[in-house]
Every structure is written in C-alpha cells, then in structure tokens.
Amino acid sequence: MSFSLPSPPRRMRRREQSHNTIGLTAPKAVSTPYNTPFKSRNQSLRCPNVIDKNTKKAVSQLKDLLNKQWYIFNVSPLFNMDYTEVSLKRYARRLKTKLTSRLSDSSAVEYEVSYAPYKNLQLNEIDHGAIEVLVEKMTESGNRSIAYYAILLSWGASSEMQPENAVYLPILICRGLKSIIKQVHTEFQLVHDCFVNSIHMNAEEMRILSIDIFDSSSYQEDEIKLRYHLPQNMKSGELDISLPTFVLSNLWKSIHKHKEWTDEEVTTFWVEIHNHTYRAFGIELGHCILAKVTLPDISFTQEAVYVKKKEHMYLFLSHLMSLCNHLTTVVPFVHEVSLPSSSS
Secondary structure, three states: OOOEOOOOOOOEEOOOOOOOOOOOOOOOOOOOOOOOOOHHHEEOOOOOOOOOHHHHHHHHHHHHHOOOEEEEEEEOOEOOOOOOHHHHHHHHHHHHHHHHHHHOOOOOOEEEEEEEEEOOOOOOOOOOOEEEEEEEEEOOOOOEEEEEEEEEEOOOOOHHHOOOOOEOOOEEEEEEOHHHHHHHHHHHHHHHOOOEEEOOOOHHHHHHHHHHHHHOOEOOOOEEEEEEEOOOOOOOOEEEEEEEHHHHHHHHHHHOOOOOOOHHHHHHHHHHHHHHHHHHHOOOOOOOEEEEEEOOOEEEEOOEEEEOOHHHHHHHHHHHHHHHHHHOOOOOOOOOOOOOOOOO
C-alpha cells in the first residue's frame, strides 16, 4: 500500500464574523455541537488554472515555502505601499530605525532590514505582487542571523476586494522568535499605517481544513495525530490522540456521497471520530477543543503551519484567504482547472 498524492481542495468556506464560538460541546439529543458556523457562507474555491502563466508560476513557487514552520497573520490594506525600489528602500530604513531603538540590547548589535518583491507568487492577475521582509541581526564580529522573515501575499483576490489606492496583501506568513515577531509587527503597523492581527483558527476552522485534506487525499500506512486542549477543571492541559489515517480516510469515504461535501457530512464525520475515540479509549472529547492536527504532509495549529507538499500549501493558503475575507464582502475568485498531481 502506498500514499497517493492529494489533489488541491474542492471546497473552501469563509470565516464567521464572530470569533467567540470555539470548540466542541457535549452532544445533545436535539442539536449537534459540530454544526459548522460557515453554513450560510459556503463558497467553492477550485483548483488554479495552470494554463494561465501567472498562476502556474505561483503554484510552482510554493515549493520554496515547504518544510518550514510559518506563523500566520492577517494584514489590513496597505495605503502607503509602493513597489518601486526607492520606496522599498525607504520602508526598510524606517523599519530599521524603529527596530534599532527598540531591540538593540547592546551597542554591539545592529539590525539590517530589507524589502523586496517576491516574484510570481500571485494566484491570478488581480492579486497584488507579494512582498518579502527580512530582518537580520548582526554582531560586532560580523556574524549574521535571521531575526525575522515574512512574506505578504494575496492568494486569489477579486477586483471587488481591492480598496482604492491601497495594496491588498491580507496574508502574512513569517518565521522568527515570537518576541521579535511581535515587535516587528508593532513597528510595521506604524510604518504602513495598517493593522497586523494573528489568525487564530478556531476548532471549527481546523476541522473544516482537515475535511478538505481528507477529501483530496488518500492515506493508508500513516497516522493522524490530534491534540486537544482539555477543560480548565482537568489536571492535565492537553490530550494527544493517534489514529490510523486509513481509518479516518475510509470513514470519510463512507460518509461523503456528493461531489461537494455537505455540512451534514462534516457533522457526521466528527461525531463518528468522537464515538470511535470513546469506544477505543474511553475518552469523551465533547468538552475538549481541537488545537493541533498532524498528518503525513501537513501539520497545523491555531496559529502556525508546517507543510511538506505544494498541493497542501495551495490548499492551506486558500483556506487562509477564506479566513481573511471576513473583512470583505466578497469571496476570492479562482479558476476551475485541476492541478497536475506531482510530488513537491
């Protein structure tokens, strides 16, 4: 038996405006706690048009994002962003000045900042060009280390999304120490007159992303690991559960009866997982909150992701775009042509 490559997602959903409905509650006789909050906003995002030159390049560029852990953020429209070389250098100088006054713990430490276009990372022609921001820490002896690295991008926007006289790059993925990330984003907001907010996927959003992965993948000799946060009255704060992926893959195939999966199917899938866990381990997950999902090719938490294959990176960025769109009134536009199934 072998693992077959997943195809990109068939379906994405938008984030509920309220972020307060998090986690699972105990099943009730009348209603289920697994109902998706996206029910009134269901939208389909299909595979990119690889015939389109720009889109094909964007999918190819995803290989450079693999095998790294990324923290995920949402950025409001940038009303003073210019792509000219002169402007990018000016932004870098301003950010460097602010960071140097905030971060330098000794006169022997300096910071270098650079802005640069990240070419070909646009899913369609409407997307604004991606930007990368690099902050390097330099010691007096000349040693350099990366303190912060980020990519700002749009992944399938439509013309209605683009604010007038602004650059729309709603997704920010970055790497670095959390303390440095927080400080860089604080100063970045001042430089660009914008807001940078963490994207904390709630339990429902994580379950939906998991469904998209199972719907486009075929697993056999692997494991899925689920991490739950336990209620505050429990002695231990976390619970890790490992299950054979083929069990869940076969479960989804037995439930999924339509070309487009339905809310009822999602509900049934997760109820059955909880029932299986209770029968196998005697563990009731009804009051626990899903906090991390680990699959052979992708691992994600409420605020970070690690991806091994570009097909899943495409799926994850599409999911992020749908989460960012709660700030807008329209959904992303993506062409409907299948992505070639190839390894990363």
